[in-house]
Amino acid sequence: MRRESSESPQKRIVNTKYRIIFIGICVILMTSAIYIIGESLQQEQQGAELKAPATGDIPSIPVEAGVFRRSEQALTYANAPENNKNPRTLDTFYDLRAYPGAPPVIPHELINEQSYGGKSCLPCHENGGYVPRFNAYAPVTPHPEMINCRQCHVAVKTKDTFKESNWVTIIPPPINQEAMTGSPPPIPHGLQMRENCLACHAGPAAPTEIRTSHPERINCRQCHALNDKPTTAWTRNTSY
Ligand code: HEC
Ligand code: HEC
Ligand code: HEC
Ligand code: HEC
Numbered sequence: 287m288r289r290e291s292s293e294s295p296q297k298r299i300v301n302t303k304y305r306i307i308f309i310g311i312c313v314i315l316m317t318s319a320i321y322i323i324g325e326s327l328q329q330e331q332q333g334a335e336l337k338a339p340a341t342g343d344i345p346s347i348p349v350e351a352g353v354f355r356r357s358e359q360a361l362t363y364a365n366a367p368e369n370n371k372n373p374r375t376l377d378t379f380y381d382l383r384a385y386p387g388a389p390p391v392i393p394h395e396l397i398n399e400q401s402y403g404g405k406s407c408l409p410c411h412e413n414g415g416y417v418p419r420f421n422a423y424a425p426v427t428p429h430p431e432m433i434n435c436r437q438c439h440v441a442v443k444t445k446d447t448f449k450e451s452n453w454v455t456i457i458p459p460p461i462n463q464e465a466m467t468g469s470p471p472p473i474p475h476g477l478q479m480r481e482n483c484l485a486c487h488a489g490p491a492a493p494t495e496i497r498t499s500h501p502e503r504i505n506c507r508q509c510h511a512l513n514d515k516p517t518t519a520w521t522r523n524t525s526y
Pocket of ligand 3: 461462473
């Protein structure tokens with residue numbers, strides 16, 4: 287009696303199919319095991335490799351980007367001479383503005399009466415520097431990209447007010463508000479059009495009272511916190 291005869295020919299075909307699939311899976315598993323072990327053995331033989339750090343832009347906070355705009359000039363400012371000849375002070379700074387934050391008037395003659403700004407202002411105001419013609423250091427503009435300069439900055443035509451008015455300016459925020467001697471004073475002003483710190487705080491054209499001793503520290507807002515709101519004295523709550 288033959289054993290095979292107990293199984294139907296159909297069942298035998300199904301069994302063979304399963305066997306082929308099973309063997310197939312085993313072969314795939316075996317090859318992948320060989321591949322993985324081979325790869326890991328090969329990696330062990332490789333020595334340490336010192337890769338250069340990733341290049342490209344380091345991600346930054348867009349609203350604080352202005353702080354770094356003039357950073358490449360920081361060392362030039364740090365090594366710039368003292369401005370003993372014709373120092374700019376906070377008094378002269380405020381004198382040219384209708385109120386703190388207003389565009390200053392142009393205190394000098396115009397080199398080209400017809401120009402609207404751009405190339406006729408930026409040679410002196412983009413990076414600053416001494417101008418023998420005006421016997422002064424040119425203040426650096428915080429906004430060289432706004433090339434239509436005379437849209438906001440007007441030349442002085444007369445020293446007299448042609449009509450009396452009751453305009454009174456506002457008092458600028460006080461400086462030296464540091465919490466303790468030696469700690470960084472807070473930024474007492476808003477940052478609209480004032481993101482570019484080095485333009486006003488560094489170099490010989492910066493008003494002497496606010497000229498920083500450390501333009502090379504680059505990330506100004508790391509240490510100087512913004513405090514442009516009036517603060518009231520803090521009192522201890524003793525009701526509990
Ligand atoms: C030849 C160089 C030169 C050119 C060109 C020039 N400036 Fe000036 N500017 C100066 C100097 C120097 C001062 C500082 C004057 C002082 O302190 O007595 C100054 C001061 C200023 C100020 C006053 C800033 C402040 O807050 O004290 C403004 C505003 C100004 N210039 C705008 C302009 C505009 C706008 C143009 C183009 C139409 C222009 N300047 C072209 C050299 C120049
Ligand atoms: C949209 C108006 C506007 C335009 C355009 C403009 N400015 Fe100004 N500028 C201002 C205001 C406002 C201030 C005062 C900023 C402050 O004190 O916060 C100022 C300040 C300045 C200062 C004084 C910086 C300092 O150290 O005190 C200079 C210099 C100056 N601008 C030059 C220029 C030049 C040069 C151009 C053209 C390339 C120009 N501005 C275009 C509005 C403008
Ligand atoms: C347009 C010019 C201008 C720009 C740009 C500017 N500042 Fe000022 N800063 C001033 C003036 C003027 C004062 C004096 C108080 C006032 O009038 O607001 C001052 C005061 C300060 C003080 C207080 C100094 C003290 O001795 O107490 C700090 C700190 C300061 N600024 C930091 C910054 C930082 C950080 C930035 C950049 C995010 C910046 N400023 C951008 C003009 C400027
Ligand atoms: C590592 C922290 C730190 C950074 C970054 C820093 N500062 Fe200061 N800053 C201080 C301290 C602390 C003081 C007060 C003590 C002193 O006089 O040095 C000060 C003082 C100042 C003053 C008052 C005048 C002075 O020099 O004493 C100004 C203005 C100023 N910093 C502006 C800036 C600007 C603009 C930048 C960015 C280029 C900057 N700071 C970056 C810590 C810092």
